[in-house]
Amino acid sequence: MVVGSRALPPSAPRRTAVTRRRAGALVTALTPERRARAADAALALLMLAVLLDIVVKRWPDGPVPLALPAGLLLGLAQVGVVLVRRTRPLLTLTVIVAADLTGWLLLPELPFDPLSLGSLVALYAVGRYLPYRTGWWSGLAATGAGAVAYAVHSPTDMANAVAALLALVLGQYTRLRAETAERRRAERAAEAVRAERRHIARELHDVVAHHISVMSVLVGAARTTMAADPERAAEALVTTERTAREAMAEMRRLLAVLRADDEPEPDARADRLPALVERARAAGVRADLRVEGRARPLPPAADLAVYRTVQEALTNAQKHAAGARVRVVLRYTDTAVEAEVHDDGSGGPAPAPAPADRPGHGHGLRGMAERVALCGGDLAAGPAPGGGFRVRARLPLPPDALPQEAT
Structure with a gap:
């Protein structure tokens, strides 16, 4: 096989085919549960990378202020709880929203937000994996707490509360579609x-x-x-x-x-x-x-x-x-x-x-x-x-x- 003026060794196509077969076998081996865990792990790693980037950029050359390690602990708690967002969505929402509000109120020098991206993820999980009544009440409580914080300290950011509510609605909608599809499969x-x-x-x-x-x-x-x-x-x-x-x-x-x-x-x-x-x-x-x-x-x-x-x-x-x-x-x-x-x-x-x-x-x-x-x-x-x-x-x-x- 020749690419341009450079000839590939005869074993190259065979190695490529073996690599493709292995990749296909790996994808096949990923059951829905394993794919879900892999997606949660990827999301947690992404949040961890953002957290470490913030910490590194704000780490001082001299004495370290108490707010920085405290914020790091709050961020690590949010990252860890994301791994159980499908099985323990209410715990995930409670930890993430509590960490956001604590950091936003007590650590103003750090970029905490009452309804951060992690809160949106947790609200979606609550809408998707909790029963409708529980999901609605817990989601509205968390969104309401964030909306009150915005109204008191930063009214211009009230749009974040709307985004949080949309995340909750999206989770409920996804749950409804999944249940409808399951009912249709059962009927078939x-x-x-x-x-x-x-x-x-x-x-x-x-x-x-x-x-x-x-x-x-x-x-x-x-x-x-x-x-x-x-x-x-x-x-x-x-x-x-x-x-x-x-x-x-x-x-x-x-x-x-x-x-x-x-x-x-x-x-x-x-x-x-x-x-x-x-x-x-x-x-x-x-x-x-x-x-x-x-x-x-x-x-x-x-x-x-x-x-x-x-x-x-x-x-x-x-x-x-x-x-x-x-x-x-x-x-x-x-x-x-x-x-x-x-x-x-x-x-x-x-x-x-x-x-x-x-x-x-x-x-x-x-x-x-x-x-x-x-x-x-x-x-x-x-x-x-x-x-x-x-x-x-x-x-x-x-x-x-x-x-x-x-x-």
Whole structure:
């Protein structure tokens, strides 16, 4: 590497990179508490430097007047108490204001002020770290004491009292903003918990309700045909056993997802719809599946939403339109994927969601709509124009999931 006419050694860039990494690690290691302590220490050092500068400039060649060491002690007390301004703001204010007033009244030859820069720092800390009522009363008392001192001895400096009051207000304002931000964070966290609970409720409903409905129908069929047709009853019981095992397997996958991350279970995908429809047929639903367009991989969320929508619609058809023929259509277009389930039964009104205070109800159509909406899609459910009931979900696809033109 060459800078001007002077070449740097080959190890220079490496040393620079190491230095940058160390600096970055140092900044990362500074937690908020450590950064706060470092800022307080820097402020104390700054005040100490100003104090020592004043002392050095006023130190006489001959005998030292008593006022100088007394003022030095007062200044050192102010410097030291700044280090605890966050944890003991009232103590900080008391010591600094008392030292300022004492020095201003008793040591007029030294540059003390009733409301010095240290007092402004303490007033800000009182407004920022004390409860509102305590902060206001203590801050106003200190500002009032300084204002009285100015009014008696130096009315022209009354503007310093206004600056002190502004420091107190600034501290209160900063505290208000911090508390507002904390409340918003708590509200977001609570909303995330509520959303996760709704997600778990939908998953449990989708996994359990479908299989339990199928098992109920199969067991009922086996009971009614056991005497007249034992072979058919045995076949229904075998299907019930298989369905129960599948339900347990899906429950285990759901629990694994809840323990690990939010990835959907492997079998809840659009390309598993043929198996889902086949299980519905085995349970006595006259269902058929047609796929239109060119099938392609879907984003995980859309994949799961399509599967769950069809699963819930088949469950509803089995409950509310027993014996009806159900047509399932999975349609791939250039910009979206659509899932439609249409039964030719009575086509009555959609089952109304139960009130929120009745747990275990109302997660069917509402859960489908919420899941589809999370993918940016829309769900329509209601009586079909030609009779029966129809559920139709349309989910837009992101650009990376769209078919690519051949080149």
